[in-house]
Amino acid sequence: MTTATRTATGPVHVTAEVLATKSVGAFHHLSLVAPDVGERSSPGSFLALSVGDGHLARRAFWIHRVGPMGGHRAVVEIVVEERGAGSRALAALPAGAPVAVTGPLGRPFALPREPVRCLLIGDGYAAAALTGLAERLRERGCGVHLVLGGSDDAHVLEPLAARRSVGHVEVAVGDLTAAVLRALPEVDVAYAAASPETQRFVADAVAGTGVTCQVALERPLTCATGLCHGCPVPVLDDQGDPHVVRACVDGPVFRAGRVDWEALG
Amino acid sequence: MSDWPFTNPVLTASGCGGTGRELAAYGDLTELGGFVTRSVTLQERPGGGEPRIVESPSGLVNAIGLQNPGVAGFLRDELPPLVDLGAPVVVSIAGHSLGEYAELARTVGRTDGVIALEVNLSAPDPLGSGLLDAREPFQAGSVVGSCRRDLRADLLLLVKLRSDVSRVAETARAVVEAGADAVVVGNAQPAALPDGRAGGLSGPAIRPQSLRCVAEVARALPDTPLIGCGGIMDADDAREYLAAGARAVQVGTALFHDPTTAFRIAREIGPQTEPPAGEDDR
DSSP: OOEEOOSSSSOEEEEEEEEEEEEETTEEEEEEEOTTHHHHOOTTOEEEEOOBTTBOSOEEEEEEEEEEETTEEEEEEEEEOOOSHHHHHHHTOOTTOEEEEEEEESBOOOOOSSOOEEEEEEEGGGGGGGHHHHHHHHHTTOEEEEEEEESSGGGSOOHHHHHHHSSEEEEEESOOHHHHHHHGGGOSEEEEESOHHHHHHHHHHHTTTSOEEEEEOOOOOSSSSSSSOOSEEEEEOTTSOEEEEETTTTOBEEEGGGBOHHHHO | OOOOOOSSSEEEOTTSSTTSTTGGGSSOGGGSSBEEOOOBOSSOBOOOOSOOEEEETTEEEEOOOOOBOHHHHIIIIIHHHHHHTTOOEEEEEOOSSHHHHHHHHHHHHTSTTEEEEEEEEOOSSTTTTTOOOOOSHHHHHHHHHHHHHTSOTTSEEEEEEOOOTTTHHHHHHHHHHTTOSEEEEOOOEEEEOTTSOEEEEESGGGHHHHHHHHHHHHHHOTTSOEEEESOOOSHHHHHHHHHTTOSEEEEOTHHHHOTTHHHHHHHHHOSOOSOOTTSOOO
């Protein structure tokens, strides 16, 4: 196993090994032995995988879980939804297969200093970005209300496992907007990992309410490491002036009010 | 000409190393021959719409649109961290007019911590990008002349040309006669994204064409130092360019696939051992 490690923090590029693979609902879960990636990750971090076979772009996935498995200290679990040739090839990787991994990547979620009431909104496989966050918030004494959405039951990410580790889980198949609107008056902070439409809905819903909101944006990434400038996110600064930043290194987590949703498209 | 400042024959290609700080997470920038910045323009450019990059067989088609903070923002925010990291910085510039190229060269030339200037005359879609049209050899020569005029003499002036097999040797001759110290051959090739927008194809798909262009220029201008660029993924690819007459190479798209590539190739190929220009017995 080769490891390119320069510092004690930040991302590494390693040859990882697929330790286990399983299908859960509509998704494939891959457990990866990727030295230093899990240890360095925080809730909201993601990693990038190489596909091989002439595919030059990386494929990015939220880090769903980090934990001991099969004698390894910090196995990283990701959730793959088959959407194209790259994700199909990765979903089909057998146990024991090597795969190039870069991570942990991106700016993770900012955690509250006080024990506040938190609403977590996760749609489809993007809810994987919230798993570690929910645990960390509970450790800090925060109340956690998780709304899990998906286009159908198979696309709702592990509701049973979520119920075991999170205080209050609400499953909203199809449309989760009503559940979000019901929950918002009861919370101080909201975190959303969902489609851009759902995230914009949440951003609009919290505007002016005093609820602070962070969104984990999922944009098309090429390098995922900040090198290519291929993942523009339009943002507004404190004066309201527009700028373009990169989803992969300036995000993927943004304050909802900083994103120029109109220009994001 | 000024001394060859690259202690290793492996450089990054413009636009492929982020601001440099991101790449520094994966290796020591001081081990590279040069870190070439993204092309800097006089004014800030927000870049193009999405998608900006799509995969194609053994390649990527990109339409980034030269996103950059403008030369003032670059000198304020992006150059100082690179200098602090000890990176051998090559600043790439792109202009909308001869006057802009001259002003950029003057401004960057006055700045400490820069070892070379790279004039980008190789954009795959110069007209769509609003850049000065320098596709004809005489136009390319004019740009280089206007940059050279006010540039301090000890700063190496590189000119990056597109890998247009039929014109590249002629264009290289024009820019050398106008004052270029060395020529970089090869950038993304003109191509289109699936939606028809103009872009540039890069990666291993274009390597044979770029290699041909390097060979053409090496034959036409045997005394001019060349830097080859296009689809280099490993040390063997880099050696092909060196064997074809390049004195150094630039690694670009490979960094998007594996951010450690340039560092690995630099270590495998090793430090520059060739004699300085002028003492070459070629």
